[in-house]
Amino acid sequence: MMTAIPPENILNRVLSALRLSPLERVRDLLMLMERCSLRELQEIFPHIVHYIFGVNGNPLGWGLRTTTPESGMNVYKTLEQFFGVCGPWMIVCHRLLAEQAKFVIDISLLPVKLVTMLQTGQSPMFYSDLLNIDPEKHQVSTLSLNSFDFYMLHFVLHGLQPLHSIDPVAMQIHNTRSKTVYLMLVSEYLNNFLPLFPDARIEPSYFSGGVKAPQPLPTQSLQPQRQPRFIRIPSSYRNGNSSGGGSGGPGGGNISPQSMSASVSAARNYAWRSESVLHFFVDIWLRYDVESEHHLPGSDWVRAVRTLVKQIHFFASTAPVDPTSLCSLRKLSLSMVKGRIYAFLSGLIDRWPLDSSLLVVLELWLSYIQPWRYTMAILNSRESGQSYKPAITSAYDAFIMDNLIVYTHIFMQLLPQFGRLDYTVYRNCQMLNRLAMTFGDQNLADRLQRFERLHSGNSYGFDSPHRQTHLLSKSLPQSAQWSSMPKLFSDTMRADMENFLFVISMARNQVLREVSRLRMEILEKQRLEGFLKNFLHRMWNEPSQDETLLADVSRVPEVLRQCIDHLCRAFNLDQANLSMHETLPEECTLPTSISANNRSFFNTSDSLLDTSRLNPRQMSMNASNLTAAIDPALLPIQTGEITYLVRRLHRISDAINQKYKIQLQSSYERQDYFGSLTRQLLLAPMIEQWFDKRDGNTDIRERTVTARISLRPLASKFLLSVVACFMVLGFLFLGSALKGLGTLVALFMGYVLLMAICSP
Template sequence: MMPAIPPENILNRVLLVLRYPPVERVHELIMLMDRCSLRELQEIFPHIVHCIFGVNGNPLGWGLRTTTPESGINVYKALEQFFGMCGTWMCVCHRLLTEQAKFDIDISLLPGKMVTMLQTGQSPLFYADLLNIDPQTHQLVSLSLNSFDFYMVHFVLHGLQPLHSIDPVAMQIHNTRSKTVYLLLVSEYLNNFLPLFPDARIEPSYLGAQGIKAPQPLPTQSLQPLGQPSYIKIPSSYRNGNSSGGGSGGPGGGNISPQSTSASVTAARNYTWRSESVLHFFSDIWLRYDVETEHHLPGSDWVRAVRTLVKQIHFFASAAQADHGSLCSLRKLSLIIVKGRIYAFLSGLIDRWPLDSSLLVVLELWLSYIQPWRYTMATLNSRVSSHSYKPAITSAYDAFIMDNLIVYTHVFMQLLPHFGRLDYTVYRNCLMLNRLAITFGDQDLVDRLLRFERLHSGNSYGFESPLRQTHLLNKSPPQSAQWSSMPKLFSDIMRMEMENFLFVISMARNQVLREVSRLRMEILEKQRLEGFLKNFLHRMWHEPSQDETLLADVSRVPEVLRQCIDYLCRSFHVDQANLSMHETLPEECISPPSILANNRSFFNTSDSLMDTSRLNPRHMSLNASNLTAAIDPALLPIQTGEITYLVRQLHTISNAINQKYKIQLQSCYERQDFLGSLTRQLLLAPMIEQWFDKRDGNTDIWERTVTARVSLRPLASMSVLSVVACFMVMAFVFLGSALKGLGILVALFMGYILLMALCWP
């Protein structure tokens, strides 16, 4: 048995271990915490939490939001196992619950809207016994949390760090939508504590009742609300302990004394209090983040995490009717909590999000919230058996659609101008519009929205208003009057707006069709000039050219845009015949000259979008002509006709050769004799590589000069390998040796290269 560490050295030992590399750090901490007493764990616990999430230090912390399987599979697995539901860290958090240990967190770490909610007393009963009030100033200074809640609050707050603005790795993850440890843990925690199935078991099992503490008195009078908060109503049965009672102060808390609580209710509260904590902390911290006033926007990985929260709450709430256990009340309350904040949150997010293809993450978040029928036990089982399953919108969802009507209609109207300014020569932007069109092309949904909008008075009861609408409509006395003054989605005004929008989409589609025709003509003309033999050999030995790849991508655009036009015309009763009138108009009437031809950025230096109200797709297309990216062909994404393993191995070998003989290769390439001509046939030509770098909403071009270099990537092509296999098989059959076939192929290739070097010096 290993000797115990003296108490006075335990903290120093932990601080030393926290400097180790990730895998070694996790391994040492596991052994260290196994040997610690509860008192020692209580001492080191907050220091470890602060280090994990970079509180008052490096914002990256342990790198939960930058570690992916691609960046390091060993580190990824070590962190996943350590922080997982049955991992060492969760066991430590629950071990400290038996001692009723409390840890304070300063309210300055919380989002401003949440602090305001707590200070004004407009908070659910959940927070009643968590508030620490300064006796001198009578102001809220901190929250007193148990070990589980202390970790969970820091975990949720970590997602708000704008890491993409300070770390290049986080920026890459932001753009590629990689799966980080943080996103994995978000999904795991929510699936566990907000389970879909009523009979699901919440891990780790926690049965002790020692963590139940006596209820604290309610906050001082200055923190009491003047009345019941309008945005949330907590059922009396819920407050009285049917679910989790007092929230986070322990497995119970609340306003019922332990003496009057039955053993069965106590056991139920022991089971559900963690679910209540997770629901409140994730919803209050993330959905109360003030996206309209904060200087930096969190990254798109955080928006994806919020979408995971929204989907899981839909799953959680959908089982309320089937759950007759202790989580039933919490399931019914979950959607009410989200509903009160989602509109202001989405509106602020859309207002400030950059106008590029990353807008898709915001669109997916909104579409997930407004389609609860996609997240039920029935749809989950149906998706397993059929990927094409489309759930029906039944009358059971009428109440949800009615309650969230402005989230459907006003957010759609807010998004429409943004979609009108996207560049639809980009296939990803077309797919984004297609997602929107398919959702609102569902006739069942459109019929309900039309019917409810006619019946609805515009009352916004239950919603927080975004700042932009508060400032715009602050002269309207009642809140319901504010919303009733907004245009309706199916009004005549909106139908005209939709017709103008679809006119722009139709114009963009015709422009893409002309571009497809032009590219095809250019490729055919180039092939005609090169001749049949060179084209045949080029197709056999080389990947498609950049023009051919571009043509393949652009060719998919017109059909996607046509489907979008069909869906939206049918939903908003727009006559498609009116959309073709621009074909008879002169070009200068369709799109005036670009006013931003010399500007390389669509965005200003702030996080807000510049004034692009006068831009149309033609403007954006002309402006984008200065933003063309040039990528090294050896670094293009792996194609479907390539073997992934070979591409990576051959790339490694090519890099080693290029780094070692970089000067010699460039020197041979520049020679004007036959050796130089031969080298130019074998090596990739020098180029200036250009790529886009997006920070704080700006789109800038970065450049790097690339010299002549070896690229063995064509050898990973399935077509090349097929030719090699055919030669070897034929040689084995007719000549008795497969190697002879390989030799013949190499000889033919060298002869071709020599011929090309002679003809094209």
């Protein structure tokens, strides 16, 4: 039997363990927590939480938002298991519930909108027994939370940290849309505590107790003077059908445990964690004031918000068939999101940079306005492997009417952004296609048009951004408010859409011409190089830059054609009108070239030589052409590479390049055969360029890179398999595996020498 650790040493032992590497840290903490008493756990618990999420310290914390399978599978798996819903840490949180331990968090850590709501007494009843009032200032100063709520609140707040502006590694991870530990835990927590199926079991299910003891209600000055405008809590919910998690339920202050029936008490123990998770995620994330904050949120956090939106759709979809205590919470969840999503999306779109990362904002919006994609039938079809397209039935009419402004005004807000994109870039065409396919659904377009004509839509129910508060003024009747707003299907909007589609049509025609030109250039280049060099090139090398560009650009015309078809159908436009204009207006002039030079940071066309001649439209179109130029040796590790070898070979290559930098560059510049041979083996000099978004703006950074050696190809799984095959063949036919390896090396050297002869 393990001996207890002396109380005076436990905190020091924990602080020492927290300074270790991730694997050692988790191992030592597991050992310490197993040997701690509940009182000792209560003492160390807040310190560990603060270290995990970097409160008052390193914002990276334990690196939940920077750890990916690519960065280290062992660390990723360890953190995933440690913080999982059935992991050791969640068990510790539930062990402390038995002691009804309270932990305090300062409200200054919360979003400004949520703090204002708490200070003015307009908060939902969920927070009623969490508030602590400063006796001197007579204001809410802190929240008292149980262990589960304390951890979960810090977990949600951690997503708001602008890590992409603090750590370059975080910026790279978030831009490549890698799956971090944090995103995995967000999905796991939401799936567990906001389950789709009514009969799902919320884990961990074996803890005892768990509902916080009732506390006196806050003073009268903190009570709402009227029912909260956006959150209508059913009376059955307030009376205990679903209790307030760590808060003890909305009615926890008025109902004593002795007066509760056994069934109601069991329902409280089952549902309170779900209520806490729902309120913390929605109130904190969707009350983040994008317009007022200095830093934009990271794209990984926007993806996490999308996960929340999708899970709430799943959660709310089974409310009609749920007989459990979660039924009231399911009905409440969508209305909580609806009151805040418009201002949140509008603020994001206003400030988001016009690059490929706009896709994460677009996906978030499309997920919210398509609840029919997140139902039990969809999950069943995925599990069975069947292709199932959900229908937009009359069951969703109420949702569309209540959220009409989210459909129409966000679309109109996005349209100018899409008008400034470069549609010679395939990923931009994909974004437009996502938008066009959604609104090209005739069932959705007809409903939106019909509801707009009826002047429906609840314009009161949205927490609108500052710049549009005049549109939602309470001084006007609701019908007047709605009629004063611009309409998506008005004549003005139809004209704007026709102009937009004309630009798309011209971009498509230009791409078709460029595809033809690129094909002719590649064929001419291959003819000049000769058959032998082309044959060897295809045998050993990857496709050239021109060939890769051609493959990407060739997909663009068909995608743009589909976009035009969808949007013409949605807005009842005649495609014949798009070809009636003979010339493109000056302000709609498109980029003149999508040659291989567009892979560099700047468009080399003459229009950039004198920026004083550019109108705003041309400047925005040129800006949309900017793409980062990255050293191939520094690209993210691919699935076809061995991670350990890539990193080891990079360190070796870097050491060689640092030591022989001058010699390598001079050899590369020689004009004799030795120089030609060197150019076959080294990476060419380049100017490395990238976007820096750490201060909330998109700035250009560049660095000159000289000729250098790169051993990274040796980490390719394909190359290693070729080596293994030659060694096996050498063993079978030549009697030695080394002879097979030597044959491969000889073939490679012969290829390099021959290419050096053929190259200039």
